[in-house]
Amino acid sequence: MGTTESPRRVTMTPAARRVLEAAARLFYERGIHAVGVDLIAAEAGVTKKTLYDRFGSKEQIVVEYLADRDERWRAFLARHLEAAGPTPRARVLAVFDALGAWSPQHSPKGCGMVNAHAEISDPAHPAYAVITGQKRGMLTLFTDLAREAGAAEAEQLGGDLMLLHEGALVAHGLGIFDDPIGQARERARALLA
Template sequence: MTPAAGRALEAAGKLFYERGIHAVGVDLIAAEAGVTKKTLYDRFGSKEQLVVEYLADRDERWRAFLTRWLEELEARDAEPDAAARILAVFDASRAWTAEHSTKGCSMVNAHAEISDPSHPAHPIITGQKRWMLDLFTRLAGEVDQGRAEELGRSLMLLHEGALVAHGLQIFDDPVAEAGRRARELLHVHGR
């Protein structure tokens, strides 16, 4: 990734997320990044590809962030129980949204603007959600093997709801609220 390409992707990400994908033109992205359209098209080929790389980048960053967060938990607490790891997911999400996200989930927002299921960005969006559901389900299985899927879905609903509520700013700190609710859920089901 050349320096200009990096600046372009960064500017595109910021603008796409804050204003929406269709509302942002490539001229604005180029201007904001201090890059010419020529360079932009030499590196990315099309706006659609730029959108794809924006979402792929955001997806990768979130997964890395969450993975690292969970690894750090493992480093602090030698043998954290499953409930602690589930709650750590909500903690990570809270830290992430506080820093990177004031308009909700970029995947959900992008999905609102992409109608065609054959759009190359589509598998990235659904892929991240499936990954999160799998993660929740796997962790839930360590709490109550028999109800792993059910519990995983519940955690997924709370988490997605919290991201939406955070974006719409309906009430304060919904991700923390979702975390507390997850804790209750685990107390009921676990042990």
């Protein structure tokens, strides 16, 4: 297992924000290893010196990209959970609704964390903790919601819901069948019945 320690984060200046936005687009579209700092700097309209002054390394840009993506997802999800109200079953389904609303715009090629993990599987890499932390956070959310729903085996149900969620996200990125997120939502509804 990787470290659970949170990685160092960078204070965002306007130039750093431009670097992060360019890197996020490029990393998601092309892959982390396929994108170099020269391209990121050129796309962001900054010099390599500015890039390194702000981030220190490409690894740190990857950490910021993944952490920013996770923060945006969690905020998006929080709004859906809040709108669902206090009922745990409605909140579980709201997670799938959030995924369905998020994925077309933010994850057309699948989960950014899963895609990053395909390239970063070394627990010593500083971004590894961001990737696994995001997935552990989702598992905890599903398990907590299962417990709140009164499930006798909340950990098992939380894991089942997580598998549905992750499978739907991967299937969405592959585009091999229609509406995997909607299908996963219906399976989740059946599990909660």
